[in-house]
Amino acid sequence: MSKATLGSSHRFRPGFWTAVFGFLFLSFCAVAVIRFSRGLGAVTHLSDQFPWGLWIGFDLLCGVGLAAGAFTLTAVVHLFNLKRFEPIVRPTILTGFLGYAFVIVALLLDLGQPWRIWHAIIYWNPHSVMFEVAWCVMLYTTVLAVEFSPVVFEYFGFQTPARLIHRLITPLVILGVVLSTLHQSSLGSLYLIVPSKLHPLWYSPMLPLHFYISAIGAGIGMVILESYLSQRAFGRQLEMALLEPLARGMVVALGIYGLMRLQAIHRSHAFGSIWNLSYEGRMFIIEFTLSVLLPVFLLSVRRLRENPDWLVGASFMAVLGFVANRLNVSITGMEAASGVRYMPSGMEILVSLGLVATGMAVFAFAVRTFPIFPPGSSEQSPGIREEA
Amino acid sequence: MGMGLLFDATRCIGCGACSSACKEQNHLPGEVEDHLSAYTWTTVQPREGLNVRRLCMHCEVPTCVSVCPVAALTKTPEGPVVYDASRCMGCRYCMMACPFEVPKYQWDRPVPVVGKCTMCASRLKNGMPTACAEACPVEATVFGKRDDLIWEARRRLREKPGSYVNHIYGLTEAGGTSVLMLSSVPFEKLGLKANLPAEPPALRTWQVLSNIPDFVGVWAVCLYGVHWITARREDVAQVDRKGAGRHGEDRS
Numbered sequence: 001m002s003k004a005t006l007g008s009s010h011r012f013r014p015g016f017w018t019a020v021f022g023f024l025f026l027s028f029c030a031v032a033v034i035r036f037s038r039g040l041g042a043v044t045h046l047s048d049q050f051p052w053g054l055w056i057g058f059d060l061l062c063g064v065g066l067a068a069g070a071f072t073l074t075a076v077v078h079l080f081n082l083k084r085f086e087p088i089v090r091p092t093i094l095t096g097f098l099g100y101a102f103v104i105v106a107l108l109l110d111l112g113q114p115w116r117i118w119h120a121i122i123y124w125n126p127h128s129v130m131f132e133v134a135w136c137v138m139l140y141t142t143v144l145a146v147e148f149s150p151v152v153f154e155y156f157g158f159q160t161p162a163r164l165i166h167r168l169i170t171p172l173v174i175l176g177v178v179l180s181t182l183h184q185s186s187l188g189s190l191y192l193i194v195p196s197k198l199h200p201l202w203y204s205p206m207l208p209l210h211f212y213i214s215a216i217g218a219g220i221g222m223v224i225l226e227s228y229l230s231q232r233a234f235g236r237q238l239e240m241a242l243l244e245p246l247a248r249g250m251v252v253a254l255g256i257y258g259l260m261r262l263q264a265i266h267r268s269h270a271f272g273s274i275w276n277l278s279y280e281g282r283m284f285i286i287e288f289t290l291s292v293l294l295p296v297f298l299l300s301v302r303r304l305r306e307n308p309d310w311l312v313g314a315s316f317m318a319v320l321g322f323v324a325n326r327l328n329v330s331i332t333g334m335e336a337a338s339g340v341r342y343m344p345s346g347m348e349i350l351v352s353l354g355l356v357a358t359g360m361a362v363f364a365f366a367v368r369t370f371p372i373f374p375p376g377s378s379e380q381s382p383g384i385r386e387e388a
Numbered sequence: 389m390g391m392g393l394l395f396d397a398t399r400c401i402g403c404g405a406c407s408s409a410c411k412e413q414n415h416l417p418g419e420v421e422d423h424l425s426a427y428t429w430t431t432v433q434p435r436e437g438l439n440v441r442r443l444c445m446h447c448e449v450p451t452c453v454s455v456c457p458v459a460a461l462t463k464t465p466e467g468p469v470v471y472d473a474s475r476c477m478g479c480r481y482c483m484m485a486c487p488f489e490v491p492k493y494q495w496d497r498p499v500p501v502v503g504k505c506t507m508c509a510s511r512l513k514n515g516m517p518t519a520c521a522e523a524c525p526v527e528a529t530v531f532g533k534r535d536d537l538i539w540e541a542r543r544r545l546r547e548k549p550g551s552y553v554n555h556i557y558g559l560t561e562a563g564g565t566s567v568l569m570l571s572s573v574p575f576e577k578l579g580l581k582a583n584l585p586a587e588p589p590a591l592r593t594w595q596v597l598s599n600i601p602d603f604v605g606v607w608a609v610c611l612y613g614v615h616w617i618t619a620r621r622e623d624v625a626q627v628d629r630k631g632a633g634r635h636g637e638d639r640s
Contacts, residue, residue: 041495051483081618112478123458130457
């Protein structure tokens, strides 16, 4: 009865966004076909001088980074025992899982021989950061799937496995936090090996810590942003009582991160390249304003923080600024040493957009199908409850 | 014993015999290009009135070997840094990380692999010199034990100090390389990376990676400690609440 009601109220209605998402998904498939018949050179602007482009800078670095809300919130709820945040844990874990799935699909296109992606399991090189990254992707994707599985078990009415996972939740969450700490920081460690190539505005021995803390900040921004998007899409109330304290956490994380960045730039004597407004300097100013200055200052003001529009706007800036930072590290900061300018090809951009669109579509499907948001927070839910 | 190559830019006549010999030895398709590629593992570039060879430097502590997640790249005891294409998944971290920008990729192939000089590792195993050194008509590239080549390079610097800049490129660059170079003009003018630190880049990541096992244990215990404290506080709070309630009843 309840399912039937849900089904009829969310009947598939193709509209503008469905067409856009459909187009992006089909473009993604088309690019994949060309890439596997004619090589990476036919679809990307990658070259011997610039071997890592948008798919690493955006899909990998941002896909993993913006999934950081999952480990942050599971730690807040299950380790710090702040149970009032429990209602937003499930959508956050789902975002995390989709973020990691997004990364894996992107890697399947970006890797030269993706059918060997499992080689890291049998051929070990513990000296390689990429080896650490590979293991973290595999293990943490599994942890996220297990953390999310009770939702699916509940849907199908399997009580025993759901109860088993519930009992194991503490070690599971600790494993997830440890793996995430390693993984978020290891993406920064990837660039420790290129002191002579990465611009001093971004290179620092502290890169692993920069990546870790900025991911926590932007990961919280993502949680706020997706609460807003699901509120718009599913007519839900924005849980301001939960999001406002999260925003305070974001201010602290981004504040610490901003100070660390300034300290690192001071240590590498790179302030000059900001003041002289070089290419790198201008990109840094855009990044730092969006990722640190605006979110921290806006959300430090209580009146703005408690206003849904400002809260969502500032979180959006933090997420954009985070993306700008990862693109600056992986692309802007590497261009001078490579001797070439890299601009992603149209097909590279289509693939990234297609993946984002697919991720959002899967999220929307999952939210409609499974009990992800708590009952009572959706407009339709009370009615359904009564009928059931 | 580590073998190596000594290239003397003041001797090179730019005939390109080394690049052609390399193509033949390694069955590489196409003509010799003016830059390194997946199909041109060594080439001679005219710079500042000299001719300079580009090829894998075969580092003593190779960055590419340290970054490869599947250990497709290895440093053999004889000196060459070799590549096992059957392991490679194509992450291209070696290309990103190499301080000399040597590994190149087959961008035009659906099933691509990395291409780079292997110092003719298979010939070395049979006691033969590299194909490029054998082909060189003027001994601009000579093959030998790295230690002997360092002595030879020092002898040339000592005997003809006016003909060379007083530096052996590859002696300390990025921790030292099996390929050594001599020149009469500063090396950065030949298109080589100058001012590479003597500390191998690989050590920078190892300082982080070697701490992971300790970190995992400590971090997991800390996180469990936090959980234990917060859960305990909740239990105590619950008991207190019950106790307070009963106390109130008693009084009434």
